[in-house]
Amino acid sequence: MxxxxxxxxxxxxxIRLTSVSKWFGSFQALRNxxxxxxxGEKVVVxxxxxxxxxTMIRCINRLESHQRGRIVVDGIELTDNLRNIExxxxxxxxxxxxxxxxxxLTVIDNLTxxxxxxxxxxxxxxxxxxxxxxxxxxxxxxxxxxxxxxSGGQQQRVAIARSLCMQPKIMLFDEPTSALDPEMIKEVxxxxxxLAESGMTxxxxxxxxxxxxxxxxxxxxxxxxxxxxxAPTEAFFDRPGSERTRLFMSQILTH
Amino acid sequence: MSRAPSPPADAxxxxxxxxxxxxxxxxxxxxxxxxxxxxxxxxxxSIISVLGIIALVYSVPRAVSWVFIDSVWYTADPGTCxxxxxxxxxxxxxxxxxxxxxxxxxxxxxxxFLALILYLGTLVISAMPRFWRWRILLPLWIAATAAILxxxxxxxxxxxxxxxxxxxxxxxxxxxxTGTMVIGTPIAVLLALGRRSDMPVIKTICVIFIEGVRxxxxxxxxxxxxxxxxxxxxxxxxxDKLVRVIIGMGIFFACFQAEVIRGGLQAIPRGQYEAADSLxxxxxxxxxKIILPQAIRIVIPGLMNHVISSFKNSTYVIIVGxxxxxxxxxxxxxxxxxxxxxxxxxxxxxxxxxxxxxxLSRYSQFLEQRFGEGRR
Numbered sequence: 014m015x016x017x018x019x020x021x022x023x024x025x026x027x028i029r030l031t032s033v034s035k036w037f038g039s040f041q042a043l044r045n046x047x048x049x050x051x052x053g054e055k056v057v058v059x060x061x062x063x064x065x066x067x068t069m070i071r072c073i074n075r076l077e078s079h080q081r082g083r084i085v086v087d088g089i090e091l092t093d094n095l096r097n098i099e100x101x102x103x104x105x106x107x108x109x110x111x112x113x114x115x116x117x118l119t120v121i122d123n124l125t126x127x128x129x130x131x132x133x134x135x136x137x138x139x140x141x142x143x144x145x146x147x148x149x150x151x152x153x154x155x156x157x158x159x160x161x162x163x164s165g166g167q168q169q170r171v172a173i174a175r176s177l178c179m180q181p182k183i184m185l186f187d188e189p190t191s192a193l194d195p196e197m198i199k200e201v202x203x204x205x206x207x208l209a210e211s212g213m214t215x216x217x218x219x220x221x222x223x224x225x226x227x228x229x230x231x232x233x234x235x236x237x238x239x240x241x242x243x244a245p246t247e248a249f250f251d252r253p254g255s256e257r258t259r260l261f262m263s264q265i266l267t268h
Numbered sequence: 269m270s271r272a273p274s275p276p277a278d279a280x281x282x283x284x285x286x287x288x289x290x291x292x293x294x295x296x297x298x299x300x301x302x303x304x305x306x307x308x309x310x311x312x313x314s315i316i317s318v319l320g321i322i323a324l325v326y327s328v329p330r331a332v333s334w335v336f337i338d339s340v341w342y343t344a345d346p347g348t349c350x351x352x353x354x355x356x357x358x359x360x361x362x363x364x365x366x367x368x369x370x371x372x373x374x375x376x377x378x379x380x381f382l383a384l385i386l387y388l389g390t391l392v393i394s395a396m397p398r399f400w401r402w403r404i405l406l407p408l409w410i411a412a413t414a415a416i417l418x419x420x421x422x423x424x425x426x427x428x429x430x431x432x433x434x435x436x437x438x439x440x441x442x443x444x445x446t447g448t449m450v451i452g453t454p455i456a457v458l459l460a461l462g463r464r465s466d467m468p469v470i471k472t473i474c475v476i477f478i479e480g481v482r483x484x485x486x487x488x489x490x491x492x493x494x495x496x497x498x499x500x501x502x503x504x505x506x507x508d509k510l511v512r513v514i515i516g517m518g519i520f521f522a523c524f525q526a527e528v529i530r531g532g533l534q535a536i537p538r539g540q541y542e543a544a545d546s547l548x549x550x551x552x553x554x555x556x557k558i559i560l561p562q563a564i565r566i567v568i569p570g571l572m573n574h575v576i577s578s579f580k581n582s583t584y585v586i587i588v589g590x591x592x593x594x595x596x597x598x599x600x601x602x603x604x605x606x607x608x609x610x611x612x613x614x615x616x617x618x619x620x621x622x623x624x625x626x627x628l629s630r631y632s633q634f635l636e637q638r639f640g641e642g643r644r
Contacts, residue, residue, distance in 0.1 A: 099550065106547075130553045179547060
């Protein structure tokens with residue numbers, strides 16, 4: 014059952030978390046989390062810090078392991094089985110708050126490394142693919158620079174392009190703009206909006222509510238390790254159901 | 269004509285034009301001013317400076333006259349040295365063949381000499397980043413090793429056959445040093461990675477091995493390699509004495525280097541590991557391409573420390589009765605005619621070691637600069 018082939022049913026959710034719980038030592042970070050993300054769906058996860066939002070999406074590509082419950086990504090269940098983990102990771106791209114570019118490699122080497130090693134792409138094909146994505150994120154001229162020579166916004170766009178070079182089915186974003194200066198946030202969000210419009214399945218942890226309103230199909234509010242509210246975007250913003258949600262939204266929307 | 273009223277005091281202001289940028293002021297400090305700032309800036313500093321100047325005035329002329337002016341450079345007669353007041357560098361001109369080549373037969377000295385040249389040439393080429401491709405370095409080292417072994421051991425091409433027991437002096441130092449590096453470095457990397465592994469068996473083995481070997485003096489490790497290890501081999505199989513010693517040195521070196529490398533591995537932000545994982549890179553791909561390049565760059569100073577130590581530790585081959593450059597020097601000044609001049613001989617050997625260690629140290633700085641450490 015764990016090694017089931019990727020489901021061909023286009024209506025089945027591509028990510029499904031069922032009663033997922035996770036502990037760090039004795040501290041419970043996730044409590045019985047249930048979440049389903051459909052193909053092409055954009056889900057924005059928000060909540061106060063420490064609510065488990067990052068932990069939850071890091072469980073989706075097994076950067077964290079869960080102790081209870083099931084996580085199934087594209088038909089593959091995430092367990093300790095290394096082969097499953099590796100297949101999931103090549104279909105799920107992740108963008109980090111701290112960018113995590115490889116500082117000793119040029120931008121283009123950062124992008125071509127994984128396709129060449131994991132998908133065994135020949136060097137020239139990988140380079141062409143990388144340049145295409147660099148053009149998509151609008152910084153093709155930076156291809157031969159080192160990450161340390163780029164601004165934060167440029168680095169994050171390179172990070173997005175790097176994940177996209179593996180042509181994943183799902184993109185996870187862990188507070189992608191939280192470490193950026195305000196004038197650079199827009200350039201990164203624009204790239205993410207374009208990505209959303211191209212049909213990518215996205216799960217985004219962010220505080221950027223303007224972006225969420227534009228792009229998200231579904232909003233998820235987490236607090237204290239559990240999902241407090243999950244609703245379509247319009248309903249979430251106009252008529253938040255839970256008191257906790259309302260409190261949180263009032264805190265972040267007024268500034 | 270009335271003047272325009274001045275704006276109210278709290279109106280603020282807007283910059284109208286960009287200020288021009290004058291060049292920075294040129295600072296020239298006079299010599300006396302420099303003296304005052306650097307040598308005599310306070311009473312304690314001044315006292316130290318005066319003492320230092322007195323020490324220099326006392327010692328430098330004497331040193332110069334001992335080393336250069338009153339010294340004897342060429343003579344076969346120790347009596348001439350006794351008569352002169354200065355250094356007797358003639359010890360070196362007399363004994364340098366033994367110092368440099370040990371017990372190697374006198375008429376065959378051209379062979380280790382040529383081997384040294386080949387070796388140094390190979391090292392210099394390998395040190396230059398533009399040649400850092402497997403396609404260049406691997407054949408180069410294989411060819412150089414083969415050529416050097418042929419030269420030193422002989423037996424083919426009409427060369428008189430000799431054994432490792434006949435090797436000595438500087439070529440022996442180089443062989444031991446290089447062998448230690450070549451054997452020790454891969455083991456060090458594996459031990460460091462193993463110690464950080466999630467697999468308990470591997471981790472335990474690595475910890476016990478590293479801590480065990482580090483706790484023991486090098487002399488003991490070499491003694492074990494030289495004497496104890498052959499007892500464990502099946503009868504009839506022997507491994508050359510020098511090879512055993514080099515393996516022992518390599519293992520000792522590896523255990524220290526492993527900890528240095530592990531420090532580098534720990535210094536890499538966790539995000540690097542996570543980014544590599546999230547791209548789907550497997551363990552060895554991630555380690556080879558992302559983690560190790562960064563880890564090693566960070567700990568270059570620490571690594572070179574042990575490399576330089578290892579260069580000097582090569583003198584321990586005396587344990588198996590082999591004479592590297594330092595031991596050969598000791599042996600050569602045991603000659604009763606020249607024994608009074610052991611100072612000059614040891615100073616000279618120290619100078620040779622200094623050249624080697626200094627070259628390694630400068631190379632380390634070159635590597636650090638090249639990889640941009642401290643600028644990121």
